[in-house]
Amino acid sequence: MIALDNDLQSVQNARELIRNAKKAQSIYAKFSQEKIDSIVKHIAREAYLHAEELAKLANEETGFGNWQDKVLKNVFASSRVYEHIKNLKTVGIINDDRVNKVMEVGVPLGIVTALVPSTNPTSTIFYKTLIALKAGNAIIFSPHPNAQQCSRRAIDIVRKAAEEAGAPAGIVDGLSLLTLEATKALMHSKDVSLILATGGEGMVRAAYSSGTPTISGGPGNGPAFIERSADIKQAVNDIITSKTFDNGVICASEQSIIVERCIYNDVHRELLSQGAYFMNDDESNKLAGILLRPNGMINPAIVGKTAISLSERAGFSVPADTRVLISLQDSVSHKNPYSREKLCPVLGLYIEEDWMKACDRVVELLTNEGLGHTLVIHTQNQDVIRQFALEKPVHRILINTPAALGGIGATTNLIPALTLGCGAVGGGSTSDNVGPLNLINVRKVGYGVRSINDLRHPVVESANEPVVATAPACSSNTSIFDDHRFTSGAAIPATSQPAALYANGDDRFGACAISEAKGEITEESVERIIKEVLGRIGR
Numbered sequence: 003m004i005a006l007d008n009d010l011q012s013v014q015n016a017r018e019l020i021r022n023a024k025k026a027q028s029i030y031a032k033f034s035q036e037k038i039d040s041i042v043k044h045i046a047r048e049a050y051l052h053a054e055e056l057a058k059l060a061n062e063e064t065g066f067g068n069w070q071d072k073v074l075k076n077v078f079a080s081s082r083v084y085e086h087i088k089n090l091k092t093v094g095i096i097n098d099d100r101v102n103k104v105m106e107v108g109v110p111l112g113i114v115t116a117l118v119p120s121t122n123p124t125s126t127i128f129y130k131t132l133i134a135l136k137a138g139n140a141i142i143f144s145p146h147p148n149a150q151q152c153s154r155r156a157i158d159i160v161r162k163a164a165e166e167a168g169a170p171a172g173i174v175d176g177l178s179l180l181t182l183e184a185t186k187a188l189m190h191s192k193d194v195s196l197i198l199a200t201g202g203e204g205m206v207r208a209a210y211s212s213g214t215p216t217i218s219g220g221p222g223n224g225p226a227f228i229e230r231s232a233d234i235k236q237a238v239n240d241i242i243t244s245k246t247f248d249n250g251v252i253c254a255s256e257q258s259i260i261v262e263r264c265i266y267n268d269v270h271r272e273l274l275s276q277g278a279y280f281m282n283d284d285e286s287n288k289l290a291g292i293l294l295r296p297n298g299m300i301n302p303a304i305v306g307k308t309a310i311s312l313s314e315r316a317g318f319s320v321p322a323d324t325r326v327l328i329s330l331q332d333s334v335s336h337k338n339p340y341s342r343e344k345l346c347p348v349l350g351l352y353i354e355e356d357w358m359k360a361c362d363r364v365v366e367l368l369t370n371e372g373l374g375h376t377l378v379i380h381t382q383n384q385d386v387i388r389q390f391a392l393e394k395p396v397h398r399i400l401i402n403t404p405a406a407l408g409g410i411g412a413t414t415n416l417i418p419a420l421t422l423g424c425g426a427v428g429g430g431s432t433s434d435n436v437g438p439l440n441l442i443n444v445r446k447v448g449y450g451v452r453s454i455n456d457l458r459h460p461v462v463e464s465a466n467e468p469v470v471a472t473a474p475a476c477s478s479n480t481s482i483f484d485d486h487r488f489t490s491g492a493a494i495p496a497t498s499q500p501a502a503l504y505a506n507g508d509d510r511f512g513a514c515a516i517s518e519a520k521g522e523i524t525e526e527s528v529e530r531i532i533k534e535v536l537g538r539i540g541r
């Protein structure tokens with residue numbers, strides 16, 4: 003009876019939050035970009051000022067990670083995320099392509115419901131609030147049951163800041179009475195436009211099956227490949243830094259090391275000198291026994307614990323300076339926790355004969371778990387990087403960096419995010435590091451009129467594409483169209499957009515060059531056009 007009352011009250015709480023958010027968003031949706039930006043700035047600042055308080059609360063409540071690294075995550079989720087999004091255009095006319103005559107208008111989605119993982123319970127609230135409000139949306143949080151107090155405090159901070167800066171009440175809030183029923187009520191509501199789901203597999207699956215459009219992160223299982231050309235000392239330092247950051251709870255973190263045999267002795271020595279402990283078979287088995295729950299999911303009792311605490315729980319002791327535990331492995335399976343995501347400072351280590359075998363192992367590990375997520379390579383060899391980039395089934399390939407921090411965009415220039423999409427291959431709807439542009443719709447206004455006659459003479463009908471011009475020679479001895487297909491003197495077909503290639507893929511540029519250059523192109527005429535178009539698109 004009490005449980006029923008609780009469920010009922012919590013569902014009423016969810017409905018009230020939706021009503022408030024709907025009202026608030028209808029007002030907020032009319033705010034200018036400037037007004038929205040000033041609100042987002044104030045929220046980011048307030049969040050930043052509370053980074054340490056919330057890090058300590060999160061660590062105390064969940065028992066995951068360490069508060070010092072959680073401070074950095076809170077700073078990342080407030081300051082770094084803000085720095086990245088502050089100049090983005092998200093509402094009103096966000097783009098007007100006067101060459102192709104297509105205008106784009108940013109349209110907020112409406113109400114976003116956000117699930118919060120217990121591993122990042124305050125930083126995720128900062129990050130999701132900033133990206134949702136920057137995109138003109140309202141956001142309602144459903145915190146994780148094991149991190150309710152700290153998440154609630156984080157929500158209070160962003161809500162107060164939003165209102166102080168002039169946002170309507172209700173634009174950001176969270177369930178005050180948390181039950182599965184209330185979370186379901188949010189996820190199934192017709193008034194909720196999108197679920198931003200980060201967390202355990204069960205809740206993410208529940209979000210997708212609610213029928214409401216969902217953007218999610220997915221499970222990681224990042225392999226770290228140390229290739230023979232790597233700077234071994236730096237590679238080991240990166241891996242251990244990453245794996246010990248907040249005691250390994252970030253989903254982009256390394257879960258296994260793959261090493262070529264020819265450098266294994268050096269890697270082994272370096273790992274030992276930087277605080278790795280190699281478990282023997284007995285110790286590996288003992289630890290394996292507590293890494294997973296009987297249902298095969300990660301055991302929350304081992305999440306975000308130190309290497310020393312893990313060894314104590316497993317029943318063996320390690321030197322006091324141990325930072326990560328390593329188990330030598332030669333098999334991959336769902337039952338073998340060393341070949342899966344662990345969310346603590348434990349790594350499987352695989353020795354492979356050469357980089358081709360290492361490639362196979364990487365794919366095998368990712369197919370076991372973590373498809374679409376992240377891998378990291380330590381190498382100086384550009385060919386290896388290219389091969390990995392072209393072929394591996396992940397959406398973040400990181401080079402010579404700690405994966406936990408590189409994947410979220412802290413030590414790389416990837417979009418700073420705490421929801422890392424795994425794309426179709428990972429069962430998700432996006433492969434992006436999720437940001438405000440994932441949280442708007444874009445209304446296209448087409449005002450360029452093309453003749454129906456274009457369809458009477460389609461390009462595909464002609465064997466040879468009509469040539470409009472010849473690439474001019476440049477003083478630098480390469481074509482001004484910085485592309486292999488258009489070296490000096492080459493024919494430029496009408497359907498190509500050579501100048502677009504020159505401008506690194508900005509097709510407004512190509513269309514302009516083609517339409518304005520017509521017929522003969524000289525170096526002078528193209529340079530004039532380049533200048534003009536770069537000016538027009540603000541580069």
Ligand SMILES: CC(=O)SCCNC(=O)CCNC(=O)[C@H](O)C(C)(C)COP(=O)(O)OP(=O)(O)OC[C@H]1O[C@@H](n2cnc3c(N)ncnc32)[C@H](O)[C@@H]1OP(=O)(O)O
Pocket residue numbers: 117118119120121122144145146147148180181182185200201202203204205219251252253254300301302305410419420421422
């Ligand atoms: C960039 C990044 O790092 S994003 C990180 C995202 N990744 C992760 O969080 C890792 C995946 N998470 C997990 O595997 C787990 O959450 C763990 C191991 C961390 C913790 O496990 P647990 O404490 O058992 O939490 P879990 O998420 O499984 O949920 C526990 C219960 O709370 C429920 N629950 C979780 N969130 C909610 C919510 N918002 N509302 C209501 N109920 C919820 C779950 O349904 C589950 O119920 P059940 O036990 O009846 O099945």
